[in-house]
Amino acid sequence: MIAMVSEVAVRSGYVAFLDALRACGFEGEIAPDDANRTVLATDNSIYQRLPQAAVFPKHAEDLERLAKLASELPHRDIVLTPRGGGTGTNGQSLTDGIVVDVSRHMNQIIEIDVEARRVRVQAGVVKDQLNAALKPHGLFFAPELSTSNRATIGGMISTDASGQGSCQYGKTRHHVLELDTILLGGQHLHSRPLSAEEEQALAQAGVLGKVHQTAAAIIDQQRELIEATFPPLNRCLTGYDLAHLRDEGQLNLNSLLCGSEGSLGFLSEAVLNVLPIPKHSTLVNVRYPSFMDALRDAKALMTASASPTSIETIDDTVLQLAMEDFVWDSVAEFFPAGSTPIQGINLIEFNDDDPEQLAGRVKAFTQHLSQDATVERLGYTLAEGRPQIQKVYAMRKRSVGLLGNVQGEKRPLPFVEDTAVPPEHLADFITEFRAALDARKLSYGMFGHVDAGVLHVRPALDMKDPAQEALIREISDEVAALTQKYGGLLWGEHGKGVRSEYGPKFFGELYPCLQQVKAAFDPHNQLNPGKIASPSESTTLIAKESDPELLTVDGVPMRGQLDRTIDERAWQAYDAAVYCNGNGACYNYDVDDPMCPSWKATRDRRHSLKAAPA
Structure with a gap:
């Protein structure tokens, strides 16, 4: 509702x-x-x-x-x-x-080049739609998202999305070869790595010339400052990624466009590289007596020579929700109960085309764990083959969904939930993060990507209560400072959006460079204003703490403010609708999923569950 x-x-x-x-x-x-x-x-x-x-x-x-x-x-x-x-x-x-x-009409897969492992798609193509078309060719588009059955390629590019397996597969931008973006004025920007001759030819006049000149000047004149400012993280900065503007010397504006959140132009088409689907897989399911043990195990898990594809973690809150749900019956064999309760798990995935090599890597990894005593582990099991692995991942995905359906008016909310810090600092960072939430007597759930230092933390708040709404500012400020303390980012995975207000403080004297980029593409601030940066052509690098033209985390209307206006009788009559968290699951592409048939037939959002009974 x-x-x-x-x-x-x-x-x-x-x-x-x-x-x-x-x-x-x-x-x-x-x-x-x-x-x-x-x-x-x-x-x-x-x-x-x-x-x-x-x-x-x-x-x-x-x-x-x-x-x-x-x-x-x-x-x-x-x-x-x-x-x-x-x-x-x-x-x-x-x-x-x-x-x-663009999702209603511009959703066509234009070309699949199997030999070159390239595809050309429109911006509204859904990730699972693309992978379904690629599967008969033994290929897939790599960045793995929990929302893959409704996330569009254009949206993934606009937020430079990443998820599980990013330490091996990288972020979306690592798979973007070319983009066709329509700029204000109607011109097409065909972005890709440019030779010196191509760069010179494009830097002549007009808006195309200005955007290329601006980008080249920034990376060539501010390289040292950029290297000093951008943290060396797997989930490197999203939103005008200045650090990768030159790829082996070649200017590449895809670095700016990936993560730009629609603030620089309208993405029309993308050319992407795709990868062979691994033939054999094993998931090692490690159990712990405490969630902090699971986090502290990151160093041992990552230093193993076996090189896992991904390391996913789930805390005791999310795990308990899974255990109380019917989904647990399908995975209970992988998490046997013992005298000590399971309070955290890590899921470590290995992939290989050679089954013997895979078995050898998994054996080396488990031997490594048996010899390491830095944390207490309750044991491990193996899920072998994609069908078994998908059962475990289905449990994880469903339990995260259950987190949003807890009883009562307080709901776990995603507003500080994609922080990224160096993995070796993750346990210490989360200790302080949890202390901040515990001090406010808040409950929360945690899950995420240990190998990338990214943890999704969702504090439970009743946003209809003005006093709890005020905690959005308090917690956001505290967590933003905490990420900087540990050499990380507030926005490590899901983009900036309304949280762009923290950008000037993070970038400091480099922030005017982001404003120059915005001014070159969007001088009158018409494209998704208030996000990432406001336009300014000033070349003076002066450290900034704030930008009044950016949106703020407590300056945008919140759903809870409007929910307060709903008559209590209507609230009670439509309680199932009221608790829609807006994640768009009813817009999914999956033809085998019964939700939502009217949306699938018309691609009209008014005909979805999310729209009823609005």
Whole structure:
């Protein structure tokens, strides 16, 4: 259920813009109605912003019309925000302007080149949709997400998404070869690594020249400062990644566009590299008497010469939810009960094309564990083969979902849940993180990627209570400072969005470089404003603590504020709908999943479970 201020009129400037858009030949749908506006007012975050309208482009030509019209003088106060699957946890695609939703029509897999292991796709293609098409060829698109059945490729690129296995497979940007982005004004930017001759040719005039000149000047003049500022993490910084602007000397603007959250242009198509599906897999399931033992084991697990693909962790809270659910019956054999209760687990995956080599690596790894006594372990089991492994991962995925369905009004919320620190500091970092939550008497669940130093921590709050809502600011500030203390990032996996306000403090005197990038692409601050950086052409590098044009974590309307306005009788009558967390599971691509058939038939979000009974 989405609470909405009834019949908020579309502002006159937007009415004029939408009329002009129709007149210039826009072929997709234009939707200023209350139903479309309401269902696109939320995502998987705590925020709610009512857009003026939604538009659903049919093709690149529609994006060109949109970008050209918005750049014209009468419409430079129009705000446009691209949206894919709407699974962001930080309000990245929420706006009080116009939502540009490419998922309805621009969702075609254009080309699969099996020999070159390359694909060309439109921005609205869903990750699982792509992998289903690749599977008959023995290939897959690597970055693994828990939302893979509804996350779009465009959204993954826009947040530089990553997840399980990132230490081996990297982030989305590591698999992006070329991007076709439509800039304000309607020009196409075809980004890829450029030779010196190509770079010189593109740096001549116009907006294409300006964006290339700006990027080249930043990396060539500020390289030392960039290297000193960007932490050497597996989950390196998302959002205008200055550190990788030159790839072996070649200028590559994909470094800026991957993670830009729609603030630089409209992604139309992407060329991606894909990988062979590993033929054989084994999952080592290690049990611990405490969750902190599981975290402290990161060093021993990662120093093993066997080189695991991924190391996933689950805390006692999430584990208990799984044990109380029917899903536990399918995995209980892998987590045998003993005299000491299981309070944490690590799941260590190995993959290999050679079954004998795989067996040897797993044996070496388990021998390594038996010889290491740095933490207490309760034992381990092996899940061998993809069917068994998928059972364990299904348990993990379902238990994380159950975390959002706990009883009572306090719900675990994702607002400080993708911190990244060096893995060797993870246990100490989490000790202080937990102390901050315990001091406020908050419950929470934890799960994540030990090998990448990323842990998803979701404190439980009742956002209808103003006193608990105020904790968003308190906890966010404290955790942001804590990540800096341990040489990490507040935003290690799920992008910046509303949390962009912490960017100036982190970047310091490098922040004006981000503003120069924004100004080159979007001089009038029309594309998803308030996220990542505001535009400024100043070349003076002065340390900044804040940017008044960025959104703030407590300055954007929150769902809880509007939930308070729902009549208690309606609340009780629709309690199942009220607890929708907005993660978009009802928008999933999976044809075998019964949820949600009306969405699958129409691709109209108004026909989804999330929209009812809005």
